[in-house]
Amino acid sequence: MAWQILIGNVAAVSLLISVWMHLHYRLYRLSEVQAKVGFGLMMGLAALLSMVLSVEVDSRYYLDFRSTLLAVSAAYGGLLAILVTGTVTLGRRWA
Numbered sequence: 001m002a003w004q005i006l007i008g009n010v011a012a013v014s015l016l017i018s019v020w021m022h023l024h025y026r027l028y029r030l031s032e033v034q035a036k037v038g039f040g041l042m043m044g045l046a047a048l049l050s051m052v053l054s055v056e057v058d059s060r061y062y063l064d065f066r067s068t069l070l071a072v073s074a075a076y077g078g079l080l081a082i083l084v085t086g087t088v089t090l091g092r093r094w095a
Contacts, residue, residue: 002055002063009053009065016046036077040084043073047089 020042030038047069054064066089073085 002057005053005055006063009050009055012049012053013046013065013069016042016049033080036080037084039077040073040081041088043069043077043081044085044088047085048092051089051092 020039023038024035027035027038047066050064050066050069054062057063070082070085070089074082077085
């Protein structure tokens with residue numbers, strides 16, 4: 001059962017990344033700062049989706065792919081993107 005949820009998690013995150021790739025080519029007029037903020041927001045939404053679709057492994061221990069998305073945001077978007085992604089993720093975590 002847990003594998004089905006994790007596969008759904010990967011599919012949902014892949015869908016959001018695919019949406020960003022299609023939007024990025026259409027929004028080529030954005031400045032570099034706007035593109036990084038947009039990328040950070042999209043990765044933040046993907047991390048939120050990953051947190052919503054997490055699997056409870058043990059009592060109060062959940063498995064999701066949030067850290068992978070944070071790493072991708074930092075590697076490809078830089079400091080500004082990781083700040084946006086981290087802020088979105090922390091906002092959900094504390095809510």
